[in-house]
Amino acid sequence: MSDDRIQTFVKGLDENMEGGVPKGHVVLLTGMPGSMKSSVGFNILYQNAKQKNIKGVYFTLEQGRDSLLEQMERLHMPVKEMESMISVVDIGYLRQNTESMEYGDSWNSVFRMYAENMKDSQGFDIMVIDSLAAVEVLADVKNKRAELFHMFGWLRGIGCKPGENESPKVTTFIISEAAVDQGIMRDEDFLADGVIHLDLRREGASVNLYLGVAKMRKTNHKRGYHPLIFDQNGFEIITD
Numbered sequence: 001m002s003d004d005r006i007q008t009f010v011k012g013l014d015e016n017m018e019g020g021v022p023k024g025h026v027v028l029l030t031g032m033p034g035s036m037k038s039s040v041g042f043n044i045l046y047q048n049a050k051q052k053n054i055k056g057v058y059f060t061l062e063q064g065r066d067s068l069l070e071q072m073e074r075l076h077m078p079v080k081e082m083e084s085m086i087s088v089v090d091i092g093y094l095r096q097n098t099e100s101m102e103y104g105d106s107w108n109s110v111f112r113m114y115a116e117n118m119k120d121s122q123g124f125d126i127m128v129i130d131s132l133a134a135v136e137v138l139a140d141v142k143n144k145r146a147e148l149f150h151m152f153g154w155l156r157g158i159g160c161k162p163g164e165n166e167s168p169k170v171t172t173f174i175i176s177e178a179a180v181d182q183g184i185m186r187d188e189d190f191l192a193d194g195v196i197h198l199d200l201r202r203e204g205a206s207v208n209l210y211l212g213v214a215k216m217r218k219t220n221h222k223r224g225y226h227p228l229i230f231d232q233n234g235f236e237i238i239t240d
Contacts, residue, residue, distance in 0.1 A: 006054075006126060006171045008196075009047035010040065010211070010228075011236035017213055017221035021194060023125075024169030025217065026155050028132070028188060030176040031198030035209060036230065037175045038063070039075055040198065041128040043235055044173060046077040048126055049085035056126035057087040057118055059111070061134035065090035076232055087122065089114060091138070108139040112154065119158055119170065127155075131175040132188060145187040152191050193217045199225060211237050 005020035014020045021027055029037045045056035060068050065088050069079050079086055091111055118124060129135060141147050155172045178197065179186055189195055194216040201208055212225035226237040 006044070006048065007052070008040075008044050009051070009234065010043070011234065012226070012239050013211065013213075013235075013237050016237075016239070017216050017219045021171060021216065022218045023171050024156060025193035026152050026172045026174065026191075027194035027196060027216075028174050028176045028192045029196050029198065030178045032178050032200050035178075035198035035200050036228070037198055038068075038130050039072070039230070040196075040211075040235060041130065041173045041175055042068075042072050042075075042077060045086055045126055045128055046072070046079075046082065047234070049082050053085070054126060055085050055122060055124040056128070057089060057115075057122070057124045058128045058130065059089050059091055059115070060130050061091045061138060062131060063092075065093065075230070076234075087118065087124070089118070092134070111135070111138065115158060125170060127158075127170050127172045129172065129174045131177070133177055135174075145191075148187055148191050189215070194219075197225075198228065 004023055005014075005018070006023055007014050007020040029041050031037050042058060045058055048054040049056055058068075063071075068088060072079060079088065091114070115127065135151070136144070139147065139151075155170070158170050174188075174192070176188060178199075192215070195214040196216075197212050197214050199210040199212070201210055209228040209230075210225045211228040212223065213221045214223070224239075226239055229236050229238065
């Protein structure tokens with residue numbers, strides 16, 4: 001695998017996009033509720049920490065930290081074994097317990113301050129934000145396209161000091177709800193460097209998961225949608 005890419009550790013997926021996601025990209029993990037978006041995002045953090053010794057941080061703005069950790073432990077990703085490599089920050093908890101804070105620029109600043117301080121102090125290379133919808137509520141977004149443009153630009157530059165063009169770049173994965181009409185292109189789809197789409201399909205008496213790469217800049221990737229399975233060995237797409 002190339003050193004300039006971050007592996008997803010979804011078996012079959014990295015091979016379909018030249019070894020993984022280019023470092024420094026902002027990538028959407030998008031899909032309907034129940035399509036395991038958060039689990040795929042956490043899997044990227046967990047497996048990179050465990051297998052590649054790469055630090056990561058997970059910002060949860062909706063699900064509580066304890067609930068998230070319990071869920072991931074049930075999915076064979078116990079964070080207690082990786083506490084020095086993975087940080088989970090519950091921004092929602094901070095919002096609920098800080099009476100002086102209101103929606104808008106103040107909370108947008110808190111979120112950015114946490115991310116920048118953690119980058120400076122811990123040196124993480126992968127960040128997961130769960131979710132984009134919660135960030136928009138948190139920041140009281142008025143002009144979505146303009147504010148997402150600035151947010152994505154900030155994410156691409158986090159940790160980079162002025163004049164240090166070779167600074168290690170953070171690769172960011174943002175959990176995003178899919179549009180009901182998948183033919184509609186949203187502002188975030190245009191602005192993101194990559195879009196990995198997770199889908200739920202009813203097939204007979206079962207509802208099955210599928211995954212496809214709709215977009216990935218600087219990458220020759222396959223565009224097919226493949227069955228996604230999860231077991232004790234992790235995630236895998238079936239390409240045959």
